Amino acid sequence: MTTRLDTRFADLARAGRAGLVTYVMAGDPDRETARAILQALPGAGADVIEFGMPFTDPMADGPSIQAAGLRALGAGQTLRKTLEDIAWFRASDPTTPIVLMGYYNPIYIYGVEKFLVDAKAAGVDGLIVVDLPPEEDEELCLPALKAGLNFIRLATPTTDDKRLPKVLQNTSGFVYYVSITGITGMATPDFGQTASAVARIKKHTSLPVAVGFGVKNADHASAVARGADAVVVGSALVDQVKGSLDASGKATAGTVSAVTDLVSSISAGVRGARKAAE
Amino acid sequence: MNAPAKPNSFRSGPDERGRFGIYGGRFVAETLMPLILDLEKAYADAKADPAYAAEMAGYLTHYVGRPSPLYFAERLTEHLGGAKIYLKREELNHTGSHKVNNVLGQILLARRMGKKRIIAETGAGQHGVATATLCARFGLECIVYMGAVDVARQASNVFRMKMLGATVVPVQSGAKTLKDAMNEALRDWVTNVGSTFYCIGTVAGPHPYPGMVRDFQSIIGRETREQMQEAEGRLPDSLIACVGGGSNAIGLFHPFLDDPSVEIYGVEAAGHGLTHLHAASIAGGRAGVLHGNRTYLLMDDDGQIQEGHSISAGLDYPGIGPEHSWLSDVGRVTYLSATDDEALEAFQLLSKVEGIIPALECAHALAKVKDLAPTKPKDHIMVMNLSGRGDKDVPQVAEILGTKL
Ligand SMILES: Cc1ncc(COP(=O)(O)O)c(C=O)c1O
Numbered sequence: 001m002t003t004r005l006d007t008r009f010a011d012l013a014r015a016g017r018a019g020l021v022t023y024v025m026a027g028d029p030d031r032e033t034a035r036a037i038l039q040a041l042p043g044a045g046a047d048v049i050e051f052g053m054p055f056t057d058p059m060a061d062g063p064s065i066q067a068a069g070l071r072a073l074g075a076g077q078t079l080r081k082t083l084e085d086i087a088w089f090r091a092s093d094p095t096t097p098i099v100l101m102g103y104y105n106p107i108y109i110y111g112v113e114k115f116l117v118d119a120k121a122a123g124v125d126g127l128i129v130v131d132l133p134p135e136e137d138e139e140l141c142l143p144a145l146k147a148g149l150n151f152i153r154l155a156t157p158t159t160d161d162k163r164l165p166k167v168l169q170n171t172s173g174f175v176y177y178v179s180i181t182g183i184t185g186m187a188t189p190d191f192g193q194t195a196s197a198v199a200r201i202k203k204h205t206s207l208p209v210a211v212g213f214g215v216k217n218a219d220h221a222s223a224v225a226r227g228a229d230a231v232v233v234g235s236a237l238v239d240q241v242k243g244s245l246d247a248s249g250k251a252t253a254g255t256v257s258a259v260t261d262l263v264s265s266i267s268a269g270v271r272g273a274r275k276a277a278e
Numbered sequence: 279m280n281a282p283a284k285p286n287s288f289r290s291g292p293d294e295r296g297r298f299g300i301y302g303g304r305f306v307a308e309t310l311m312p313l314i315l316d317l318e319k320a321y322a323d324a325k326a327d328p329a330y331a332a333e334m335a336g337y338l339t340h341y342v343g344r345p346s347p348l349y350f351a352e353r354l355t356e357h358l359g360g361a362k363i364y365l366k367r368e369e370l371n372h373t374g375s376h377k378v379n380n381v382l383g384q385i386l387l388a389r390r391m392g393k394k395r396i397i398a399e400t401g402a403g404q405h406g407v408a409t410a411t412l413c414a415r416f417g418l419e420c421i422v423y424m425g426a427v428d429v430a431r432q433a434s435n436v437f438r439m440k441m442l443g444a445t446v447v448p449v450q451s452g453a454k455t456l457k458d459a460m461n462e463a464l465r466d467w468v469t470n471v472g473s474t475f476y477c478i479g480t481v482a483g484p485h486p487y488p489g490m491v492r493d494f495q496s497i498i499g500r501e502t503r504e505q506m507q508e509a510e511g512r513l514p515d516s517l518i519a520c521v522g523g524g525s526n527a528i529g530l531f532h533p534f535l536d537d538p539s540v541e542i543y544g545v546e547a548a549g550h551g552l553t554h555l556h557a558a559s560i561a562g563g564r565a566g567v568l569h570g571n572r573t574y575l576l577m578d579d580d581g582q583i584q585e586g587h588s589i590s591a592g593l594d595y596p597g598i599g600p601e602h603s604w605l606s607d608v609g610r611v612t613y614l615s616a617t618d619d620e621a622l623e624a625f626q627l628l629s630k631v632e633g634i635i636p637a638l639e640c641a642h643a644l645a646k647v648k649d650l651a652p653t654k655p656k657d658h659i660m661v662m663n664l665s666g667r668g669d670k671d672v673p674q675v676a677e678i679l680g681t682k683l
Contacts, residue, residue, distance in 0.1 A: 056583045057457065057568060059464040060307040066451060078580045104305060105567045109581030131305040131567065135295070156309040158471055163312060181309050182469040 004097040004125045005150050005173040008047060009208040009229065018225035019047035020270045021210050022263055023101065023234030025068040026051050026085055027077025028241055033251040034072070037241075037259050038089050042096045044260035045267025048210075048230065050128065053082055053102030060130045062185035064235040067242065071249070079106045079115075083122040090123030099126040099152060099173070104140065112140055116147040126150035126173045134166050141170050154178050155201055164204045174208040174230065175201060185235025188214040195227030217262075218269030225273035233266055288535035288610050291601060296485020299607060301600035304484040306570045309468045318486045320391050325493075330386065337382055341415070342372050344379075344497065348505035348661070353631045354647075361654035363647060364514070365634070365664045366502055366530060375637065375666030376495060376526040377408040381477060383494035385412040388475035395419045395470065398477045399463040401428055401456035401522070402592035402639065403435025404666055405479030410444035420444040423462045425455035428591045435670055453585040456595045460569050480523025481599030484570030488599050495529025502661055503533055510659055516541040518650070519663035520643040521613070522557075522592050524599035526665035535610060543650070544602060545643045547588035548615035557586030558615040559598040560606050573600040589618035589678075590638035590671075616645035624648060625668065625675060637666035638675070 012019045022041050027034050041049055054069035054077050061069075086098055100119065107115050107129065119127075127144055134141075134153070141151040150173030158181055159167050168175065177197055179189035198209045211224045212232025224231045237259050244258035245251060282299055291298040304314060324330040338344040347367045355363045368376040388396060396418050400406030406422040413420035422439055426448040429436050439446050452458035467476045481488045481495070499517075506514050517534060519527035521544040534540045549556035556562055559574040566575040568583055576584040576596035588594040605611040616624075624644035629635045636644060640663065647662050654660065668675075676683050 055581075056452070057461050059461045059569070060309070060468055062465070063451075073582060080580075103567075105575075105577070105583070106581035108567055108572075109577065109579070130307050131570070133304060133306060133308050133311045135304050135311065154308045156307075158309050158312045160312065167308065178309065181471050183465045186469070 001148060003150055003173065004095065005048065008097050009174060012047060012229070017274055018228060018270050019210070019230035020045055020221070020267050021048040021050060021212070021230050021232040022046040022237060023050040023052060023232060024237055024259065025054060025065065025072050026082040027054060027072030027075055028068045028238070029071045029245055029249065029251050029255070030075040031077060031081060031085065033255050035085055035088060036256045038085065039092065040256055040260045041263060042093060044263035046096070046263055048097045048099065050099045050101045050232070050234070051082065051086065053079060053100055053106060055103040055106060058103060060183055062183040062235060064185040064238045064242070068238045079110050083118050083124070086124055087122040097125040098123065099128055100124055101128040102130070104129050104131050107140065112143055116144055116149065120147055120149060124149060126152050128152045128154070128176060130154070134169060137170055145170060145172065152176055157181050157197065161200070164201065168205045171207065174210050175205060176232065177201060177209055177211045177228070179211050179213045182213070184213055186214070188216065188220065191223040194224060198228050218265045221266045222269035222273040225270045231270055237262060282608050284608055288605070289532060291604070292485055292489045298601045298604035300565070301572050301603040302485055302488055303572050304570060305567050305572065306484045307468055309471055313471050314484055316391070320387060321486055321490050324387055324390060330390070333386055334383060338379070338497065342378050342382060343370065345501045345505070346370050348502055348509065350509070351632055354628065357631050358648060358651040360652040360656065361516070361650070361658040361660040362656065363651055364659065364661045366498060366661055368498060368526065368663060368665050369634070369637065369667035373404070373408045373411050374669065375404040375408070376498060376529060377405045377479060378411070379497055379529070380479070380491050380494040380525060381405070381408040381412050383490070384475070384477045385416060385418070388418070388477070389416060391475065393473065393475035395421070395474045396477050397421045397423065397463050397466050397474055398479060399423045399456065399459040400479060401459070401595065402590065402670065403428070403432040403439065404592060404670070406444070406446070407435050407438050407442070409477050410439040410442035413444060414442045421466065422446050423449050423459040423466070425449050425453070425459050427454040428456065431674060432591055432670060434673070455585065456591070457583065457585065464569070480525040481528050481601060482523045482569060482571060482573065482597060488571065488601055491525055492528045492532055492601060495525050496532045498526065498529035498663060499531060499533035502530060506659070506661070513537055513540055514659040514661045515539070516543065516650070516658065516660045518543040518545065518643050518647060518660065520545045520593065520639050520665060521598060521602060522595055522639060523597070524602045526663050528599060528601055530661070530663045531611060542611045543646060544611055544613045545646045546613060546615040547586070547590060547593035547642055548617040549587040549589070551617055552615060555587035556615070557588045557594045557596065559596060560603065560613045561615050563596070565603065568597055571600045573597050573603045589621060590642065592637070592639040593642065614646050616642040620645035622675065622678065634664070635668035635672070636664055637668050638671045640665045
């Protein structure tokens with residue numbers, strides 16, 4: 001079975017460039033604005049979209065994404081609405097892959113089987129669920145693969161060569177290499193080490209490897225894109241949302257463009273990376 | 279739903295996947311998994327090593343002050359006019375609660391693993407104080423995460439931790455209480471995973487913590503068995519303890535789980551009442567996944583975690599240890615709940631009739647002793663775990679009672 005993610009990464013490989021994966025939070029700062037951001041991302045240069053499912057207790061995320069989740073929940077976002085938002089997006093964009101990213105509890109409460117059916121129907125392509133390691137694959141990963149969704153696993157600096165095969169075993173779509181031991185939006189990684197980590201992972205898998213955590217601007221993205229199949233940007237975009245809000249925390253006329261401007265700039269960095277390296 | 283089948287033994291969990299029935303497990307970020315597997319192995323090695331047991335026994339006797347007495351509360355028994363009530367005096371331990379039993383086990387394990395930096399989360403501050411104490415004793419760096427709200431309402435414990443050389447980090451996220459302190463400790467652990475040992479304060483979190491902390495706390499029940507043989511020549515008829523995460527309770531219960539004649543009661547915090555603000559995860563929650571394990575949790579219909587509320591900062595966690603969730607489902611332990619008001623009343627009662635000021639946490643258990651004991655015959659022996667002393671709560675209770683200190 002070929003998924004939208006497979007197709008997109010094959011296209012990127014043919015084009016000889018790295019991809020840009022953008023993370024934004026569903027429902028942040030309100031549903032309508034988040035939908036407008038979602039719709040504008042591909043045009044600004046996003047090759048793959050990660051759509052965050054807000055959760056009250058995002059234990060592997062830093063202050064930016066924590067705050068974005070609380071803004072979204074405060075504005076009434078729910079998992080059901082997040083799936084509807086994706087269906088709405090799919091009506092006008094049949095090709096850009098969308099990966100849902102978040103924590104397990106809202107999915108567990110929604111009901112795993114119902115969630116997989118509804119997510120597939122809405123046009124979701126893959127899942128990243130931070131608190132489901134391979135030891136808990138029976139919960140969601142295996143049923144998701146059966147339902148035709150990719151399950152993207154995180155590999156980290158603590159995932160050594162002995163453990164990597166276990167992490168990669170049921171992974172599909174791409175592998176997400178977390179460039180630091182830490183939470184989102186904090187340290188900037190050593191990009192030299194990141195490149196050797198990607199090389200190490202590639203010895204174990206033919207899947208594309210995306211690198212994220214700590215990528216904040218076009219320069220970072222360009223450095224990562226030289227060695228990885230894709231670059232992931234999240235907290236920096238979520239911070240653009242926050243920076244654009246008015247004094248009462250509401251979206252302004254500049255909210256969507258605050259995000260898309262940074263995406264365009266980072267996209268240019270990603271697209272120019274291989275050329276710059278030649 | 280069919281009731282789960284009763285097992286041959288209630289004491290065999292967790293299984294190799296860290297589960298008690300469907301509860302427990304290892305729901306953590308990949309960054310932590312290799313560490314959790316290391317910890318599981320280190321604990322299994324330690325358990326098999328007589329030197330570790332001997333080291334622990336020495337400190338339990340000479341530093342913690344064990345065994346804690348099993349005290350016949352004669353005046354309370356007379357006052358309530360029913361069951362014969364014994365109190366297991368965990369409040370007499372060094373640092374004033376049962377928390378030190380567990381911290382000792384974990385700190386000795388951290389030393390075996392070569393970890394020099396210890397992090398902990400705390401609600402009332404009791405676990406933080408116990409951790410800071412043992413870090414001082416062994417010269418380890420200690421960082422304690424505590425919700426900013428709890429920092430304000432448990433000021434004397436914050437000061438104690440600082441005196442003991444610990445760094446107390448007030449957590450500003452979420453509702454600024456214990457749940458948020460645990461999130462922040464997990465974030466620290468993900469960030470400093472190589473150097474750091476996370477000393478969890480109750481029987482929750484990813485496997486192996488729930489089983490490991492239970493093992494450390496089970497000394498409470500083992501001593502109770504022996505002491506009761508000596509005092510009465512037989513097993514008690516009932517056990518009762520308060521349940522936050524559930525470590526003092528499981529510590530008392532576990533050695534008795536396979537004795538069918540022993541009735542067992544856990545008491546959750548009902549706060550303002552089960553239909554209002556409370557922290558009774560079993561009475562008012564359902565199964566979900568948080569902080570590394572599946573267990574009963576307070577949440578909304580979308581799976582978003584709700585804040586617990588209790589007069590007692592040590593009980594207002596929106597979850598409960600996974601073994602308790604299982605014991606409730608299989609019907610071995612009965613979970614009751616006590617409101618803030620009931621706990622306050624019990625707090626004053628024990629102070630007046632026995633000269634013992636209990637922690638607000640165990641005042642919840644005492645509130646249900648007040649209900650249950652009068653319904654039992656005079657030859658019924660009931661043991662309540664007095665998990666901590668109330669010194670830390672005196673200022674808060676004075677304020678509620680309208681007394682200016
Ligand atoms: C005296 C005392 N009892 C009980 C508790 C609740 O914890 P657990 O349910 O793990 O025993 C606390 C927590 O701070 C405590 O300080």
